[in-house]
Amino acid sequence: MSPSSSPSAQVVWLHPEAPPKPAEGAPCNGCGLCCLAEPCPVGVLVSRRRTGACAALRWSDGEGRYLCGMVSDPGGVTGLRNPWLVRAIGAWARRSIAAGVGCDARLDAEMPPR
Numbered sequence: 001m002s003p004s005s006s007p008s009a010q011v012v013w014l015h016p017e018a019p020p021k022p023a024e025g026a027p028c029n030g031c032g033l034c035c036l037a038e039p040c041p042v043g044v045l046v047s048r049r050r051t052g053a054c055a056a057l058r059w060s061d062g063e064g065r066y067l068c069g070m071v072s073d074p075g076g077v078t079g080l081r082n083p084w085l086v087r088a089i090g091a092w093a094r095r096s097i098a099a100g101v102g103c104d105a106r107l108d109a110e111m112p113p114r
Contacts, residue, residue: 012036014109015059018066021109025102030065032057034105042070042096046077071099 014032021031034040035057039047043054046069056069056077069077070093075086098104 010037012053015066017064019064021105021107022103024104024106027100028103030060030063030067031109032059032066033107033109034103035066035068037105037107040097042068042093046070068093068097068099071097 012033014036019029019031021033022029035043035054037053038051039049039054039056043056044050047053047055054068058067058069058072059065060067060072067073071090074089074093075081078086078089080086080089094100
């Protein structure tokens with residue numbers, strides 16, 4: 001294959017302590033790979049882009065994993081302070097991203113060559 005016809009690989013940089021990507025259908029463990037590769041529909045609204053890492057993705061040192069900021073801290077992501085609105089947005093985001101349903105990222109994570 002010539003270089004122009006070879007498939008291109010997307011490179012995303014994960015936090016060094018991020019857990020490995022779970023198998024498709026397994027519970028989300030916060031590896032962050034899907035959100036770093038591209039924003040989901042909620043992330044498109046928040047990030048105002050359809051490619052690249054989601055602006056709502058947050059690393060949690062305490063939990064040692066990535067979190068969706070629209071679920072864990074919607075007020076921090078949006079700047080909104082009204083408590084009932086922030087709770088409603090968080091609930092909407094949880095439902096929209098199917099939080100707790102399982103990994104749906106059809107991505108393969110590979111370590112870079114040394």
